[in-house]
Amino acid sequence: MTRGLLFLIVCLLFSPVRAQYDNPDTLFVSKDGTTEFQTVSDAIEVCRAFMDYHKVIFVKKGVYKEKVIVPQWLTNIEICGEDRDETVITWADHANIVYPPTGKGMGTFRTYTMRVDGCYITLKNITIENNAPRLGQAVALHTQGDCLTFLNCRFLGNQDTVYTGNAKTRLYFKDCYIEGTTDFIFGPSTAWFERCHIFCKANSYITAASTPKDVAYGYIFNNCTITTAQDVDKVYLGRPWRDYGYTLFMNSELPRQTLPEGWHQWRPEAVKTARYMEYNNTGEGAATNLRVAWSRQLSEEEAEQITLENVFTINDTWNPGGER
Numbered sequence: 001m002t003r004g005l006l007f008l009i010v011c012l013l014f015s016p017v018r019a020q021y022d023n024p025d026t027l028f029v030s031k032d033g034t035t036e037f038q039t040v041s042d043a044i045e046v047c048r049a050f051m052d053y054h055k056v057i058f059v060k061k062g063v064y065k066e067k068v069i070v071p072q073w074l075t076n077i078e079i080c081g082e083d084r085d086e087t088v089i090t091w092a093d094h095a096n097i098v099y100p101p102t103g104k105g106m107g108t109f110r111t112y113t114m115r116v117d118g119c120y121i122t123l124k125n126i127t128i129e130n131n132a133p134r135l136g137q138a139v140a141l142h143t144q145g146d147c148l149t150f151l152n153c154r155f156l157g158n159q160d161t162v163y164t165g166n167a168k169t170r171l172y173f174k175d176c177y178i179e180g181t182t183d184f185i186f187g188p189s190t191a192w193f194e195r196c197h198i199f200c201k202a203n204s205y206i207t208a209a210s211t212p213k214d215v216a217y218g219y220i221f222n223n224c225t226i227t228t229a230q231d232v233d234k235v236y237l238g239r240p241w242r243d244y245g246y247t248l249f250m251n252s253e254l255p256r257q258t259l260p261e262g263w264h265q266w267r268p269e270a271v272k273t274a275r276y277m278e279y280n281n282t283g284e285g286a287a288t289n290l291r292v293a294w295s296r297q298l299s300e301e302e303a304e305q306i307t308l309e310n311v312f313t314i315n316d317t318w319n320p321g322g323e324r
Contacts, residue, residue, distance in 0.1 A: 019048060020046075021046040021047065021048065022048045023053075024053040024054060024055060025055075026055075026056040026057070026058050027043045027046070027047075027055070027056070027057045027058070028043075028058050028060065029042075029043050029057060029058065029059045029060065029064075030059075030060040030062065031060070031062035031063070031064065032060075032062075035060070039064060039066050040057065040059055040064055040066060040068050040079065040089060041066055041068050041069075043057045044057065044068070044069075044070060044071075044074070044077070047074055047077060049073040049074065050073060050074075050075055051074070051075055051076045051077070052076070053076060054076050054078065055076060055077050055078070056077075056078045056080055057077065057078070057079045057080070058080050058082070059079065059080065059081050059082065059087050059089075059126060060082045060087070061081075061082045061083050061086040061087050062086075062087065062088075063088045063090060064087075064088065064089045064090070065090055065091065066089060066091065067091045067093070067112070067113060067114075068089055068113065068114040068115070069114075069115045069117065070114070070115070070116045070117060070118045070121055070145075071117055071118060072117040072118055072144070072145070073118065074118035074121070075118055075119050075120045075121070076120050076121075077118065077121050077122070078121075078122040078123075078124060079121075079122070079123050079124070079126060080122075080123075080124045080125055080126065081124070081125040081126030081127070082125070083125065084125045084126060084127060084152055084153065084154060085127065085154065087125065087126050087127060088126075088127040088129055089113060089114060089126065089127070089128050089129065090113060090127075090128075090129040090130070090131055091112075091113040091129075091130060091131075092130065092131050092132040092138075093106060093110065093111040093112075093113075093130070093132060093138065094106070094111055094130075094132035094133070094135050094136040094137065094138040095107055095108050095111055095136035095137040095138065096135050096136040097111075105136070108136075108137040108139065108160055108163070109139070109142070109163070109165070111130065111132070111137060111138050111139045111160075112130075112139040112140070112141065112142035112163070113128055113129060113130045113139070113140050113141070114128050114140070114141055114142070115142040115143075115144065116141070116142070116143050116144065116145050116148055117144040117145050118145045119145040119146045119147050119148070120145075120146075120147045120148075121145055121147075121148050121149075122148075122149040122150075122151065123148075123149070123150045123151070123153050124150075124151040124152060124153065125151070125152050125153070126153055126154075127153065127154040127155075127156060128140045128141050128153065128154070128155050128156070129154075129155075129156040129157065130156070130157040130158075130161070131156070131157075132157075132158070134158045134159070134181065136159070137159045137160040138157055138158055138159060138160060138161075139157070139160050139161065139162070139163045140155050140156060140157040140161045140162065141155050141161070141162045141163070142163045142165055143162075143163070143164050143165055143166065143169065143171055143187075143189065144165050144166045144169070145166075145169060146166075146168075146169040146170055147169075147170055147318050147320070148169070148170070148171045148172070149171075149172045149174075149320050150171070150172065150173045150174070150176055151174050151175060151176075152174070152175045152176065153173075153176045153177075154176065154177045154178075154179075155176065155177070155178045155179070156179055157179070157180050157184065158180055158181045158182075158184070158201065158202075159180065159181050159182040159183065159184065160180070160182070160183055160184060160186060161178060161179065161180035161184040161185070162178060162180075162184065162185045162186070162187075163186055163187050164185070164186070164187035164188065164189030164191050165187050165188070165189070166187075166188065166189060167188040167189065167211075167212045167215060168189075168190070168212075168215060168314050168315065169189045169190065170189070170190050170191075170311075170312045170314065170318055171189050171190070171191040171192070172191075172192050172194070172308075172312075172320040173191065173192070173193045173194065173196055174194045174195060174196070175194070175195050175196065176193070176196045176197070177196070177197045177199065178193075178196060178197070178198050178199070179198075179199040179200075179201055180199075180200075180201060181200075181201050181202040181204050182202070182204040182205060183204070183205050183207070183208035183239070183241070184204075184206065185198075185206060185207045185208075185219065186207065186208035186209070186210070186241060187208075187209070187210060188209075188210045188211055188212055188215070188218075188242075189218075190211075190215060190217050190218060190311060190312065190314065191218070191219050191220070192220045192222065192308060192311060192312070193219070193220065193221045193222065193224055194222050194223060194224075195222075195223045195224065196221070196224045196225075197224070197225050197227065198221070198224055198225070198226045198227070199226075199227050199228070199229075200226065200227070200228040200229065200232055200235050200257070201228075201229050201232070202229070202232060203232055203233065203234040203235070204234075204235070204236070205235075205236045205237075205238060205239045205264055206226070206235065206236065206237055206238055207219055207237065207238035207239075207247050208238065208239055208240075208241035208245070208266075209238060209240065209241060209242075209245035209246055209247045210240075210241040210242035210245055211242075211244055211245050211246040211275070212244060213243070213244045213273070215246070215314070216246075216311075217246055217248075217306075217310075217311045218245060218246030218247055218248075218275070219238075219246065219247045219248065220247075220248045220250070220306060220311060221247075221248065221249045221250070221252050222250055222251055222252065222306075223251045223252060224249070224252040224253070225252065225253045226252065226253065226254050226255055226258070226283075226285075227255055228255055228257045232257050233257050234257065234259055235255070235257045235258050235259065235285070236258075236259055236261075236262065236263060236264040237249060237254075237258065237262050237263055237276070237278075238263055238264070238276060239263065239264035239265070239266040240266055240267065240270035240271065240273075240274040240276075241266070241270075242270065243269070243270050243272075243273045243274075244273045244274070244275065245270065245274050245275065245276070246275040246276075247275070247276055247277070248276075248277045248278070248279070248298070248306065249277075249278050249279075249281055250277075250278065250279035250280055250281065250298070250303060250306065251279070251280050251281065252281050252282075252283075253281070253282050253283040253286075254281050254282070254283040254284070254285035254286045255283055255284060255285050256283070256284035256285050257285065258283075258284075258285025258286075260287065260289075260290035260291070261290060261291060261292045262276075262278070262288075262291045262292060262295055263276045263291070263292050263294075263295050265292070271292075271294045272294075274294055274295075276292075276294070276295040276296075277295065277296055277297070277298050278291075278295070278297055278298070279297060279298040279302075279303045279306075280303065308320070
């Protein structure tokens with residue numbers, strides 16, 4: 001064997017080999033077998049940890065029955081559906097399903113259809129659904145990561161549809177549709193909802209914020225539209241799940257089914273610290289003269305300070321949308 005050939009063999013054996021999917025190329029998912037991946041989970045699985053480039057997983061039309069986790073070590077991934085209403089990821093766990101290791105109910109926080117643990121993840125043009133019957137809490141979207149963006153998505157469920165599960169994480173929802181029954185947007189994260197359609201399926205509460213004391217902002221609904229099912233006649237904007245819960249509705253349309261008091265007490269001690277606010281809303285439910293005494297209306301000067309830049313500056317700055 002010549003010295004040159006030996007050197008070539010050593011180089012091939014010990015030099016780093018670029019993984020097949022370690023590149024910014026788009027991965028395609030379809031149910032019909034015409035692409036390499038038939039499930040979203042399989043496409044997620046081949047993505048490299050801590051990517052410094054943008055990777056798109058394009059999901060073709062279809063109903064994907066799977067429980068999806070975007071793990072903590074993934075970044076810069078975009079999961080994009082071919083059509084928002086016809087690209088659906090669905091599952092049907094609810095809190096009272098028996099969880100085998102314990103023999104008890106599953107509990108709220110294991111019921112998700114999709115859990116996003118990674119940071120700088122985008123979902124676009126896709127539906128995430130928990131279609132469990134109304135037998136308990138049933139989360140469609142569960143977030144843990146920071147700097148998450150949701151564009152033109154649908155989140156379908158009943159009780160506890162969207163759980164923003166980690167304090168000091170930032171979420172941006174734009175042009176999304178979110179439906180549910182009780183507390184269907186809940187948790188401790190800082191989340192901005194821009195031009196979203198919020199649909200109340202039952203007499204109940206839209207939000208249940210648990211914003212920590214040391215976090216300046218919780219849920220902000222800006223330019224959103226709230227609507228209800230035909231048989232609904234009692235809607236609360238929110239109730240404080242924990243002390244210091246923060247929720248603001250501004251420049252939004254509130255339906256006549258919004259109760260005059262606006263907000264529900266839930267726990268007497270929580271109202272002492274609850275940060276519940278409104279500004280410049282319209283619609284038949286926007287009158288504020290009978291709102292609970294522990295909520296308040298922002299002044300124009302205060303509202304001018306509610307910008308993406310201010311809201312999303314926590315550990316660093318992040319502005320995903322360029323609005324206000």
